[in-house]
Amino acid sequence: MSGRLVVCPTPIGNLEDVTLRVLAALREADVVACEDTRHTRVLLERYGVSASLVSYHEHNERARAAELVGRMQEGAVVALVSDAGMPLVSDPGYALVHGCVAAGLAVEVLPGPSAALTALVASGLPSDAWRFAGFLPRKRGALEDVLRSPETVVAFESPRRVAASLAVLASLDPQRPVAVCRELTKxxxxxxxxxxxxxxxxxxxxxxxxxxxxxxxxxxxxxxxxPAAVEAVRRLVEAGARAKVAAAVVSELTGAPANALYRAVAT
Incomplete structure (x- = not known):
């Protein structure tokens, strides 16, 4: 077959979660692009897979992507893996997939393990509409925007920042349901x-x-x-007060949310 890219999800913890199709793809590939060759070699040795490995990580992604696209244009089959889960989902791989699409090369994506989906199902929270936020932002304003999402939010977080992120959420809505999913499949x-x-x-x-x-x-x-509270904010603004200050004052007097009052006069 002509050169192509095969995107291969790998286990997020338990090595037995690798699929037969992924193992077949890794055996048949001319080269396997992986974040950490040492990490991927553990999986390959577990299943007796012999493969040629090259590093493909956030620090060399663009240069390596161009190199691998060139090899595929010459007929090579490249398998892409990350250390765990589906490549591109908060992991390297976008530059390579984008390069293949731009070059007209075939991209085959195999189904497999995903920490985001595993956590969503295990949480017991609504899964009909949900948002994947990647790693939660560190700046409070950006974090609050994510936490105000009307859909269920699935996000990765550093263990050292879990308490801080939950504290911000609790300050916005102390009764919001949350699931902390740790060491999935391990x-x-x-x-x-x-x-x-x-x-x-x-x-x-x-x-x-x-x-x-x-x-x-x-x-x-x-x-x-x-509406009366909004009108009060408008009058204060017309009198020369800053919108945020006016909203905060009226909020304190009426109990109306300051952010809602500010949005009402700012739009």
Whole structure:
């Protein structure tokens, strides 16, 4: 067959979760592009797969992608893996897939393990509409925007930042349902479910260990602020007050959400 790319998801913890199709693709590929050749070699040795490996990670992604596209144009079959899960999902691979599409090369994507999907199903939270946020942003404003999503949010988080992110969520909505999914498919797998306030308190004193996926219930629909309160903010702004200051003052007097009041006069 002509040169092509085969995207191969690998186990997120338990090596027995690799699929037969992935193993066949790794055996047949002319070269396997992987984040860490040492990590991938553990999987290959487990199943007796002999393959030629090249590193493909965030630091060499563009240069390596161009090299691999060239090899595929000459007829090579390249298998792409990341250290765990589906390549491109918070892992390297986009530059290579994009390069193949631009060059008219075939891209075959095999199904397989995904930490995001595993956590979503295990969380017990609504899965009819959900958003994958990758790694949660560190800046508070950007983080709050993600946490206000009306859909269920699935996100990766550093164990050292779980408590801080949950504390921000608890300050916005202490009753929001959350699942902290730890070490999925591994020996010490743990799913902890509760409200944002409960879990923020639980992890405030001790960080969880291992790889973490957070699943956060969607934010409740925002109600429109009282028209009288909005009008009060408008009058203060017309009198020369800054919109954010006016919204904060009226919020304190009326109990209406300051953010909602600000949006009402800023739009």
């Amino acid at each position: 020996v010490h797998e743990e799913i902890v479910r509760g409200t944002a306030a409960e879990l923020a308190e639980r992890y405030a004193s001790q960080d969880p260990r291992g790889e973490i996926v957070l699943v956060i219930g969607g934010a409740p629909a925002r109600s429109e602020p009282d």
